[in-house]
Amino acid sequence: MRRKTKAPVSPLPQRGGIDAVRVRLPEGGWGTVGEHLVARFGGVVGVERVEAMLREGRFVGADGRGVDGDEPYAAGRYLWFHRDFAPEERVPFEMGVVYRDERIVVADKPHFLATMPRGRHVTETAVARLRRDLGVPALQPAHRLDRLTAGLVLFVVRPEDRGAYQTLFRDRAVRKVYEAVAPYDPELVLPVTVRSRIEKERGVIAAREVPGEPNSESRVELLERLPGGLARYRLVPVTGRTHQLRVHMNALGVPILDDPVYPVVRPDGPEDYTRPLRLLARTLEFPDPFTGDATTFVSRLSLSGPG
Numbered sequence: 001m002r003r004k005t006k007a008p009v010s011p012l013p014q015r016g017g018i019d020a021v022r023v024r025l026p027e028g029g030w031g032t033v034g035e036h037l038v039a040r041f042g043g044v045v046g047v048e049r050v051e052a053m054l055r056e057g058r059f060v061g062a063d064g065r066g067v068d069g070d071e072p073y074a075a076g077r078y079l080w081f082h083r084d085f086a087p088e089e090r091v092p093f094e095m096g097v098v099y100r101d102e103r104i105v106v107a108d109k110p111h112f113l114a115t116m117p118r119g120r121h122v123t124e125t126a127v128a129r130l131r132r133d134l135g136v137p138a139l140q141p142a143h144r145l146d147r148l149t150a151g152l153v154l155f156v157v158r159p160e161d162r163g164a165y166q167t168l169f170r171d172r173a174v175r176k177v178y179e180a181v182a183p184y185d186p187e188l189v190l191p192v193t194v195r196s197r198i199e200k201e202r203g204v205i206a207a208r209e210v211p212g213e214p215n216s217e218s219r220v221e222l223l224e225r226l227p228g229g230l231a232r233y234r235l236v237p238v239t240g241r242t243h244q245l246r247v248h249m250n251a252l253g254v255p256i257l258d259d260p261v262y263p264v265v266r267p268d269g270p271e272d273y274t275r276p277l278r279l280l281a282r283t284l285e286f287p288d289p290f291t292g293d294a295t296t297f298v299s300r301l302s303l304s305g306p307g
Helices: 033-045 047-055 126-134 159-170 244-251
Strands: 021-024 078-081 096-100 104-109 150-156 175-183 192-199 208-210 216-226 230-237 279-287 294-298
Touching (some): 096 126, 192 244
Antiparallel strands (some): 192 216, 279 294
16 A cells, blocks of 8 residues: 655745645646646636746745746656735724634634635635734634634644644534524514524525425524614524524524525625624634633624614
8 A cells, every 4th residue: 555645845935824836746748847837727827827937936846946847747746836816805804812822723703704715715814814913824724604704713723733623623512602683573482493404506605495304403592682673692503504594594584684695695796894794603612622621712792783
């Protein structure tokens, strides 16, 4: 059995909190490195751009030196480069650090900020900001929090510790408590446990409930009535399906305030930072995988009604 070799460490430092892209040259019939890179990336960024990056020394080898496109092709060789990032509008809210030690950082992610790079959100993400602000380039999230949801996210400082914290989330050993602002319905009997089957199709923004064996469960409790026909709710998910709390609140007839997807998908357009989704990850509770201590973190953020 062939032992898998570990990839070498990137010779390029992070740029704006984002790692360089690592490329391993596959088996193939290319004569030069340049021929492969043009074939691999030319259809995405354009042949001329790839050739320009080669001339500028943007592709580097393990020694950190720029790669000449005419170098002979060698399968298995590692190369690195930094992508060209499209300009991103800065989310006008700050990250707050709730707790930090040698293993973890627990931070309050604001509304509209993605947890980690994905799609058009790359440099404007929670992990990139914290890496830059805290000077911890190896920082990684142990889980995801939806871009439109605010509140607590657990980040791991050292790569060797990440698996232990991710396992807590995988095994549902983490108790999450959310708060939401939504319409008040005097006929809705609470507390209630909602169980349903939720499916999310790739390329479709809204998840939907379908017939079948339930794969999601949430408990919904009323915390207080608010002016304007609204209320503040306590939401405790047992499972973690995409948009689960938003789908379940909508199914109860009390969709979360300023939800751009449920019950109706809002037309795509510029972000309206005055109308965040009124959903907050308030509490994280879990047994620390290294000490065994019961640990509880509470968000310092708050939800409000309209305006």
